[in-house]
Amino acid sequence: MSNFWKMPVSAVVAVALSTAAALANPYKAYEGETLVVNFPAHPHFDAVKKVLPEFTKETGIQVEVDQLQYLKMRERQTLELTKNKGDYDLIAYVVFSKADYVYADQLENLARFFMNPKLADPNYDAEDLIDGYVANIGIAGGKKGYLPGPTGSLFGLPFGSETSILGYRKDIFDKHGLKVPETYDELLELACKIPELEPGMGGLASRAASGHHASHAFLLHLAPLGGRIFDDDWNPIVNNEAGVKAAEALKKIVDCGPEGAKTFGFAEAGASFLQGNSAMFLDSTVFAGQVNNPEKSKVVGLVEWAPHPVGVRAGSQTGGFGIGIPRNAQNKDAAFLLMQWLTSKKADKLIALAGGNPVRYSTHADPDVNAKFPYMETFGEALKNADPDWRPIIPVWGKINADLGTTLSKIIVDDAPIQQSLDGVAERTRGLMDEAGYYTWSK
Secondary structure, X not given: OOHHHHOOHHHHHHHHHHHHHHHOOOOHHHOOOEEEEEEEOOHHHHHHHHHHHHHHHHHOOXXXXXXXOHHHXXXXXXXXXXXXXXXXXXXXXXXXXXXHHHHOOOXXXXXXXXXXXXXXXXXXXXXXXXXXXXXXXXXXXXXXXXXXXXXXXXXXXXXXXXXXXXXXXXXXXXXXXXXXXXXXXXXXXXHXXXXXXXXXXXXXXXXXXXXXXXXXXXXXXXXXXXXXXXXXXXXXXXXXXXXXXXXXXXXXHHHOXXXXXXXXXXXXXXXXXXXXXXXXXXXXXXXXXXXXXXXXXXXXXXXXXXXXXXXXXXXXXXXEEEEEOEOOOOOHHHHHHHHHHHOOHHHHHHHHHOOOOOOEHHHHHOHHXXXXXXXXXXXXXXXXOEOOXXXXXXXXXXHHHHHXXXXXXXXXXXXXXXXXXXXXXXXXXXXXXXXXXXXXXXX
């Protein structure tokens, strides 16, 4: 008889557990590898860098971070992704880069990694990821080419989710017995009522400067008010009733805003709120980290948060970053393990506690995270309404967006007629779409 069978039961169990533990280490084969990742200079990724040593401690895989200002990061990636062998194993990107990289066949389809039982963690719980954000930042090839659908594939995972959220001065609202706006009618009424109640204070600080700031602010209102840039056949509908209402809403907000509101970008609008010159701020959740920083804010402890108000539907923006594996990466399996770990429940919580933007619903609801950042549960509720189609992710969008931004500036600053102005955008957009081939199958 084998000596194994003569061993005490406790010893047999110990050997079995030891063997199982050895077999259960999915990182063993990659110990000692070094991954090079490319991240932007951004508060979320500053938090990520604090957590990365835990990954190395747990896995034995080293990580080198090349962190660059966003535009420089994009330039570096454009160069690196064209090489036969790239220097990066994992990259961060924004949604418009997703479209470019997938179309150029520069990102790995993640299906084969999630199909591999040696790599895919069965406890990953992908359904806990913010679904609108997975659609926005990760999926390509489905409906409209950039949304989920039967032909869609996953090329990246969300990593640093942002959506639009309403910040408001609780002290001002309490002083005047004001109700936190839940609808657009209530929001627009308060935007102009507050300057009457608090002379010298703007109602709502908003982006409005010519170019992408004005178009961003318009799009912020277009989705909840029921609008889209295109219908399902790529016909421009930015000039329909919903589009006109969105432009009217933006103009009203700016007209009732703080001094200088017509020239505000994101930074200027945020500064107006932080300095106490505006009672409300409707923009990205990434802004929240500054509100209680006494070095930047005069409204510490005075601000609370509410979901983006509802028009004909609930529809907040999707923004932030995703992470993907370049097709020319040299350590793809290990890169997937890092990607999976960074977006796991454990790491998502660690990153959130370090000041990052979590990508899971469970992290937003976590009591430890909310004890440190009391607004996080509200942000999680807002993210349920994040609209992955609040702006079209297509190659010609840059030109359309520039035209839209310039036109909206004329509406805001020069009182250009709204319907006529948006009619012009729609006509020019149709020409661009025709030239790009979007009507090929309808001719």
